[in-house]
Amino acid sequence: MLDVVRKYASERLKQRPRKGLSRFAFWLVAWLLALTALRLIPGVLGGLAAGLQIMVLVILAMVCIPLGWTFIRTRLLWSLRNKLIFTYVLIGAAPVVLIATLVLVSAYVAAGQFAIHLIDTRVQTELNQMSAENENRLVQLAKIVDGHPTREAMSVDMPREERSLMMDARRARLHHETTCFLEGTPVFHAMAKKHVPLGLPAWATQLPGGSFRNIVADNGELYLVAVQQQVLNDGRKFSVVDSVPLDSAVVDMLAEGLGIVKVHPDTTSETIADPAEAERHRLAARRAGITTSEIRGGRSHQGVNVADIPVNFPSTLPIVDWAQGKADNVAVTVDSLPSILYQQLFAASLSSGIMDFIRISLTILFLLFGGIELLAFIMAIRISRTMTSSIADLYEATQRVDRGDLDYRIAVTRTDQLAELSRSFNVMIGSLRRLLVEQKEKERLQSELSIAQEVQANLFPHSAVDLPTLELHGVCRPARSVSGDYYDFLVFQEDIADANGGRLTRRAAGVGIALGDISGKGISAALLMATLHSAVRAYQFASEELHYAASTLEGLMASKQGVADAGGWFQSPSRIMSLLNRHLFRSTQPEKYATLFLAHYDSATSVLTYSNAGQLPPFVLGRDGSVRRLEEGGTVVGLMDGMHYDEGRVVMAPGDIFIGYSDGVTEPENDFGDFGEERLIEVVARYRDEPLHIISAQVMLALDAWIGAEEQPDDITLVLARQL
Known part of the structure; x- marks a missing residue:
């Protein structure tokens, strides 16, 4: 355990x-x-x-x-369902609760005021009755007092039946006490039960209107007091004071048909000037059954239903301090039932049929209100379920999509806005799937482009190619991943025997320069460029006999002795151009063609033999600043079959610079126009004594500055050669 x-x-x-x-x-x-x-x-x-x-x-x-x-915020109110329930409670139940609270508080205040009003009315009724009786008593006693100058004569001549008149059963039950005063001095006293008599204070000897009736507090005790005054024929003022101690008998009479009434004399603000006199009054009041802590009367009632619960109503009644004549208040509480107050309010004025009609009408209104609330509750539940189910479907769909299930679709059966949201989500998932497919295809193409770019980079010369008499440099910057521009350097070797005719050594006899531009951009241009590159390389090593045209027969019959790799073919670039034209025309689509410049440089003679097939003519920039354009040749290759190409020859002097370029160098434009050939020549001339790669870098910087923030419009290719 x-x-x-x-x-x-x-x-x-x-x-x-x-x-x-x-x-x-x-x-x-x-x-x-x-x-x-x-x-x-x-x-x-x-x-x-x-x-x-x-x-x-x-x-x-x-x-x-x-x-x-x-x-509450992270758990209870996390789900939309709980948030909707909370919102409905705030919107629907909160106003009902507030209105019900307001009605109950208002009903409580109104019922309390009505109950206190009944108590006050009954007090005033009793005081009015005491005042009326006291008025009759004053008239009778004034006749006796008016004929007797002394108190002893009044007592001897007062009829016995007049005294018994003051001792009827009702006054005996309520402990009535009557005292007569002549010029403020008591002349006789009649009581129903022994208790402390009230004196006549100074303020009460001259009453406005000759009468007074109210609840008074005398030395901590409460009384119902009625005072009547009359001036006798001899000018003396005669006063009759009728008082009833406010005890349980009086409170029983006030609480009849209401419930339980409690009077709290200790809440009065009057002070007792003489403590000994106050104590004497308290002892006499206690013997008379009067308590100063709480005066209680009436009886409790049973409620007619569960809602008929006891309610306590506190309030105050106006009183007068008997010693000083100052107004004050005494606390009163009423414990009653709503049904009793309802009967007191309507029973006297409405018949039984009208009461039944009111009761039935209130019941119907209550049922109607309950039905409306129930209908609103049902509608709220249905709307809440509609919203929460849609959100739950969307949440489930997002989870499925997050797990990679792009075939998942939300089943939509409704036509509201949430249904449209679900349909939009389905459309979005379909679009997302298509985008992912396209993205994968794009990644595949990008991968292929990267491979093509890597392959194409290997096609360009990637090592320094220099001859003893010629310095070479080339650069190609594609506008896209791959380029349609083409350049190549083909070095031709020859075997030379040593002085004794023994061992052969190989040296560079010349170099072939190829520069071209394929129509179009991107993959198709790059593929055609690779085809052109392969064809040029193939013709470099070819050795077959060709009989193409009379103009090329001499080139075909040229001696190849002493040439190690058939480089003699490139001594006639026009012949190679014709072969390339036929090859591209027969192996590519009709709309595909290329501009091409082929040249052969002989190291022994410094002669540059070239043929230009539609390529922008290169320049030879002389040391003296002269510019020679290399334009001999013909039309583009691959467009028409059987084309003839001419050749040109240029002797390279020391310091001469060969400048070959594509249209991507001279055609970029801005607000000032094209970059142009003049700016290209100007940049090369400015840095002509620098290494060729420095000249090439300066040309690229000038082009970038000219293009600015715009995208590079075309492939840029630049080939430089300088005679040493």
């Missing part, structure tokens, strides 16, 4: 919160439980544990407030 408990406790400790307020609250709960156990120990330790327990409990309550709010 202990092992099970230990294992359970260990598991619970492993599950305890690890950080933040949650961990702090966990340890506070643990401390609270420990202090609860220590509190059972008697003595100082138990008292200290009790004090610490209260402190820990307060801290725990403060910590639980943010934890509770976090739990």
Whole structure:
């Protein structure tokens, strides 16, 4: 058993919160439980544990407030369904609760005021009756007092039946007390029960209108008092004071048909000037059954239904301080039932049929209101389910898409806005799938372009090609991943015997320069460029006999002795151009063609033999600044079959620079026009004494500055050769 408990406790400790307020609250709960156990120990330790327990409990309550709010916000209100329920409660139930609270509070205030009004009305009714009786009594007694100058004569001549008139059954039950005053001095006193008589204070000897009736407080006791005054024929003022102690009998009469009424005399603000006199009045009032702490009367009633619950209504009644004549208030509470007040309010004015009609009407209104609330509740549930189901479908769809299921679609059966959102989501998933397919295809093409770019980079000369008499440099910068421009250097070797006619050595006898531009851009142009490159390289090493045209017969019959790799073919670039034209025309589509410049440089004679097939004519920039354009040749290759190409020859002097370029060098434009041949020649002339790669870099910088932030419009190819 202990092992099970230990294992359970260990598991619970492993599950305890690890950080933040949650961990702090966990340890506070643990401390609270420990202090609860220590509190059972008697003595100082138990008292200290009790004090610490209260402190820990307060801290725990403060910590639980943010934890509770976090739990509500992150757990209870996380789902849309709970948020909608909370919203509906705020929008629907909150106004109902507020209105119901307002109605109940208003009904409570109105019922309380009505109950106090009934008490006050009954008090005034009793005071009016006392005043009327006192008025009759004043008329009768004034006749006797007016004929007797002394108090003793009044007592002897007062009829016995007049005194018994003051002692009827009703006054005896209410403890009536009547005192007559002549010029403020009591002349006789009649009472129903022995208690302290009221004196006539100075302010009451001259009453406005000759009468007074109210509840008065005299030395901490409450009375119903009616005073009547009359001036006798001899000028003396005669006063009759009728008083009833405000005891349980009077309160019973006031609470009849209402419930329980409580009067609290201790709440009056009057002070007793003479403590001994006040104590004497309290003892006499206690013997008469009057209590100063609470005067209680009436009886409790049973409710007619569950909703008919007892209600307490506190208020005050106006009183007068008998000693000083100042107005004051006394606290009164009424414990009654709504049904009793309803009967008191309507029973006297409405017949039974009207009451039944009102009751039935209220019941119908209540049922109608309940039906409307029920209908609203059902509609709210249906709308909430519609919204939550749509959101749940969208959430499930996002989870499926996140797992890679792009074939998942939401089943849509409705026609509301959420349904349109689901349809849009389905369309979005379809578009996303297509985009992914396109992205994969794009990545595949990009991969192929990268491979093509790598292959094409290997086609360009990637090592320095220099002859003893000629310095060479070339650069190609594609506008896209691959280029349609083409340039190549083909070095021709020859075998030379040593002075003794023995071992042969190989040396560079010349170089072939190829520069071309393929129609179009991108992959197709790059493929045609590779074809052209392969064909030129193939013709470099070819040795077959060709009979193509009379104009090329001499070139075909040229001696090849002493040439190691058939480089003699390139001594006639026009012949190679004709062969390339026929090859491209027969092996490519009709709309495909290329501009091409082929040249052969002989190291021994420094002669550059060339043929230009539609390529922008290269320049030979002389040391003296002269410019020779290399234009001899013919039309583009690959467009028409059987074309004839001419040749031209240029002797390269030391310091002369050969400048070959594509249209991507001279045709870029900005607001000032094309870059142009003149600017190209100007840049080369400015840096002509620098190494060729420096000249090439300066040309590229000038082009970049000319193009600016715009995209490079075309492939840029530049070939430079300088005679040493």
